[in-house]
Amino acid sequence: MPVIVVGADTPIGAEIVAELAGYAGEVRAFITDPTPADRFRRMGCKVAMGDLSDGSHLEIAAFECFTAVLIAGAAADGRERSFAETPEAVAVAWMEAVRDAGIHRLIWIGSDHLPDPPDRTVCPEVAVLAESGRGVAQEVARLNELETLD
Numbered sequence: 001m002p003v004i005v006v007g008a009d010t011p012i013g014a015e016i017v018a019e020l021a022g023y024a025g026e027v028r029a030f031i032t033d034p035t036p037a038d039r040f041r042r043m044g045c046k047v048a049m050g051d052l053s054d055g056s057h058l059e060i061a062a063f064e065c066f067t068a069v070l071i072a073g074a075a076a077d078g079r080e081r082s083f084a085e086t087p088e089a090v091a092v093a094w095m096e097a098v099r100d101a102g103i104h105r106l107i108w109i110g111s112d113h114l115p116d117p118p119d120r121t122v123c124p125e126v127a128v129l130a131e132s133g134r135g136v137a138q139e140v141a142r143l144n145e146l147e148t149l150d
Contacts (some may be wrong), residue, residue: 001026001066002025002026002064002068003025003028003067004048005071005094007052007072007075008029008079009033009035011026012073013029013069013074016069017029022044027043028045028046028062030058032049032067032079051082051102052081052098054083055083057095058097059100062103063101065103067144072109072110073109074148075094096122099119103123105144106125110131111130111131114128122139125148127150
């Protein structure tokens with residue numbers, strides 16, 4: 001089932017993409033910096049580039065994905081954002097995009113507060129992982145492969 005990694009151009013995002021590319025089905029890397037695009041494509045990933053603060057960019061890139069992996073640090077680093085000024089506003093746009101794209105499983109990576117996730121009737125499975133933990137990429141891959149998170 002397709003999975004999208006938002007913030008794939010962060011260090012932890014790149015690790016997660018590499019791990020998922022090893023055994024997940026379709027992997028989509030959502031980036032704002034074009035530098036890693038060719039590397040991700042060589043791994044067999046699809047690459048979408050857009051503004052992380054524009055929920056419509058994410059919604060289109062995540063269309064028909066089962067899982068969305070959201071890297072909280074990408075909402076708070078120094079990249080340009082045209083549609084939301086604060087990390088909190090970016091995260092809210094992400095939650096709306098997850099809802100509107102019909103994502104079933106959401107994996108939030110980071111110690112930053114997860115904004116109210118979409119209603120469980122819209123996105124029934126949500127997992128939160130600390131970015132600083134060991135083996136985060138492997139844990140994301142494991143969670144992605146589970147039949148259900150419950």
